[in-house]
Amino acid sequence: MDKSNSAQRYVNQALQQAKLAGARIADKHINLAVTGLSKSGKTAFITSLMNQLLEVNEDAVLPFFSTKREGRIIGVKRSTQVDLTCSRFAYEDAIAGLSGSIPKWPQSTTGISQIRLVIRYQKKSGLSKWLREDGKLTLDITDYPGEWLLDLPLLDMDFAQWCEYSSKQLMDGKRAALANQILRDIECIDLHGPGDELLLQRTAESYADYLKQCQSAGFQLLVPGRFLLPGELLGAPVLHFFPLSLSQLKEQNVDLSKLVKGSNIALLVKRFEYYKQHVVRPFYEQHFKRFDRQIILVDCLSALNKGVHSYHDLQAALNWIMQSFAYGSSNVLKRLFKPNIDKLVFAASKADHITPDQQVNLVKLLDSMLRDARKQLQFDGVVTESTLIAAIKASTSGKTQVNGEMLPVLQGTTEEGASLTLFPGEVPTSCPHADFWQNQGFEFPKFAAPLLGERHALPHIRMDQVIDFILADKLV
Known part of the structure; x- marks a missing residue:
């Protein structure tokens, strides 16, 4: 130069x-x-x-x-x-x-x-x-992406802490119903066995599928965020890791302070730490x-x-x-x-x-x-x-008469091009009581973009x- x-x-x-x-x-x-x-x-x-x-x-x-x-x-x-x-x-x-x-x-x-x-x-x-x-x-x-922002607290976690946090999520409520496949995949891994990169990749992809299913079901707190929006890291080994259950770590007598170099567990820990230091931290610093x-x-x-x-x-x-x-x-x-x-x-x-x-x-x-x-x-x-x-x-707002009563409504166009007039429902001012979720009449419409x-x-x-x-x- x-x-x-x-x-x-x-x-x-x-x-x-x-x-x-x-x-x-x-x-x-x-x-x-x-x-x-x-x-x-x-x-x-x-x-x-x-x-x-x-x-x-x-x-x-x-x-x-x-x-x-x-x-x-x-x-x-x-x-x-x-x-x-x-x-x-x-x-x-x-x-x-x-x-x-x-x-x-x-x-x-x-x-x-x-x-x-x-x-x-x-x-x-x-x-x-x-x-x-x-x-x-x-x-x-x-x-x-807000999903990337969710990763920043990982900087204060080691692999064991992340596994503990993720295990609670995997076993909780509706998430547990979506986690059957990834839990089976994880339990089959010999953590002390020689590192199998293809096995780790397939399991990481299974974990990413689980996160995507959670997102479709309405869950928001999903980490690592790059598993949902990998960007330029799509397919890269830095994303080929996943959390382990605490019971699995205990059953296989894993000591995270004494890892055998090249083993499956050593690769998982190494990639988790690499992800934090070379993906999450640069986002924060840059x-x-x-x-x-x-x-x-x-x-x-x-x-x-x-x-x-x-x-x-x-x-x-x-x-x-x-x-x-x-x-x-x-x-x-x-x-x-x-x-x-x-x-x-x-x-x-x-x-x-x-x-x-x-x-x-x-x-x-x-x-x-x-x-x-x-x-x-x-x-x-x-x-x-x-x-x-x-x-x-x-949308535009207006009023319409229903059973002799004037009610506020929205008017817009659906994504299929049909005209739509509706009252979406009342918005609660705080976390609703149980009966709201059982009987709520809120309908969230999807409008087409407006004609300028x-x-x-x-x-x-x-x-x-x-x-x-x-x-x-x-x-x-």
């Missing part, structure tokens, strides 16, 4: 880091992370977020975005992505699909993607107003620790639809996720060397799938699910917000409030 080119590359990297540090000192850079478990609406959310900002001075409807209301947004544009090793969020593809004569929902993402916006605005007050006529805020948006603000999308409605086990497992997953965050108020040193998330939004997604009179109930339900996790956040001084959104609104026509800004519910919470304090 030419030494002059190499030196220039390092100079350019240093300049880029200096610019980023300068922006952080000036508090004019936000690294926003967006996550949520599968089907929570991450792709739709980021598509709508970008769309609302890019159309902010055109036909975007954002009455609660204070900076827009004050007329201080000069313009917003996309900018060059800094991290060249990360996929670019496919905004253009998403908009193209939504803008067609038969609109299509954006394709779900299966890995990390990023995109950058620059917001130019008129300064509001203070000394900075007189130093420059206008200001710029750089917004980096990172999309990553991405997670740099986030300033976080949006977590929560699909409460699907959990209600699938039953009490799904509701409680979603709540457990949220509490599990909260263990991973480095929270606290930002200051200059923290922003330079160890940025902390100082604002957090929990958003119940798909608010267009309930009637407007049930929206307050949905927020209360989300708050009740977050009660335990929120206590630590409040202690750490994190500003949190619970809300509901429809990133891309796919001549509009460029996507229809939504409460995206303007989320934008204001995330951005407005930096646009002053």
